[in-house]
Amino acid sequence: MRRLNQPLFVPHHPADTNKAPGKWLLSTYAQAQFILNDTVHFTKNNAASRTRGPEPGFDASMLFQDEPEHRRLRSLVEDLFRRTAINRYAEVVSGNAKLLLAEHECGDTLDLVQAFAEPLPLLTITELLGIPKTKMPILRRLSRAITSATDDLTVTESTYATKAAAYKDLGVLMQAGLNGEWEPPQDSLLLRLRNLTNDSTLRQDQAIAMLTLLLFAGHETTIALIGSCLYLLFAHPEQRRLLQANPDLLTGAIEESLRFESPLQRSTFRMTLSDIAIEGHYFGPGEQVSAILGSANRDEKIFSNAHSFRIDRFPNPHLAFGRGNYHCIGRHLSALEARIAIQEFLNHFGKSSLAGQAQWQPNSFVRSLQNLPFHLGA
Numbered sequence: 001m002r003r004l005n006q007p008l009f010v011p012h013h014p015a016d017t018n019k020a021p022g023k024w025l026l027s028t029y030a031q032a033q034f035i036l037n038d039t040v041h042f043t044k045n046n047a048a049s050r051t052r053g054p055e056p057g058f059d060a061s062m063l064f065q066d067e068p069e070h071r072r073l074r075s076l077v078e079d080l081f082r083r084t085a086i087n088r089y090a091e092v093v094s095g096n097a098k099l100l101l102a103e104h105e106c107g108d109t110l111d112l113v114q115a116f117a118e119p120l121p122l123l124t125i126t127e128l129l130g131i132p133k134t135k136m137p138i139l140r141r142l143s144r145a146i147t148s149a150t151d152d153l154t155v156t157e158s159t160y161a162t163k164a165a166a167y168k169d170l171g172v173l174m175q176a177g178l179n180g181e182w183e184p185p186q187d188s189l190l191l192r193l194r195n196l197t198n199d200s201t202l203r204q205d206q207a208i209a210m211l212t213l214l215l216f217a218g219h220e221t222t223i224a225l226i227g228s229c230l231y232l233l234f235a236h237p238e239q240r241r242l243l244q245a246n247p248d249l250l251t252g253a254i255e256e257s258l259r260f261e262s263p264l265q266r267s268t269f270r271m272t273l274s275d276i277a278i279e280g281h282y283f284g285p286g287e288q289v290s291a292i293l294g295s296a297n298r299d300e301k302i303f304s305n306a307h308s309f310r311i312d313r314f315p316n317p318h319l320a321f322g323r324g325n326y327h328c329i330g331r332h333l334s335a336l337e338a339r340i341a342i343q344e345f346l347n348h349f350g351k352s353s354l355a356g357q358a359q360w361q362p363n364s365f366v367r368s369l370q371n372l373p374f375h376l377g378a
Contacts, residue, residue: 032291130188224368
């Protein structure tokens, strides 16, 4: 697509309630930047783009609101996700990583996704949100059900139904928390949203959508990032040795993993408000467009040796966390968790090796490993 400079049109599944017949996917870095930064020619109001109004799940969240409502909702929680605020979780993440790794020893062969990359972000996001850790298994099951229906290239009637049921179950769980079924920590997001709904700053559906969005975005992409980074470092031993000899390159390793295997392979959709030209391609009003972030982050016009994994790549202006007004609110938390996870793993099992073929989830939206077999060695 980049070579031909040709957008791809993908029709909506018949079960989709979107007014547009399908969506246009654009692939170059310049096209992605344009889409991510432009708030004049596009609307992100999902509810307005549906034939039956808003759906349970993300539609009432800040992610799918236009300005100024997007900014209002984001400002209610943004301070919890700033770099300085997130740093207070470093000790928690480090402690959880050590506990997870302590369950294994040299000589063990295991799946690092199930044993490490998956539980660590779940432990972190449940603490930040204020959801009991006993809810982790159901949260993971429901999140997986939602992920299975986010891939517009493979979605089916069955995955739509499964997603709808998962959104309903998540809504019930979040509603229970907002109604006081358990007492969350004082500095948790749940308690803040409960107070905001009590004073009518937020509607109940907005609070539930906020919790659902931040749960999904706050752990699904971080699981993908930790797994991908571990895999890439051990699949490229020269890069792992470079990191072990130069620990200051750890941030570079995380950034390059974000570029090379972008956890979200495409942006969320925008709907055109009027006639618009995007890098020579013309779209009329009411058309839906999205940027393929995984492609933009391999654009040879921007990244030299774009298909090489290089942890010392600089500059590295990847778009994995988006750009503009809607850039990922949880980017600092995700990067912090990944840095600590990789450092702790290398400290404990730096002489490990891949123990078989890693398998990717069959999903064109979330780029995440299904399993990652490792043989542990110190």
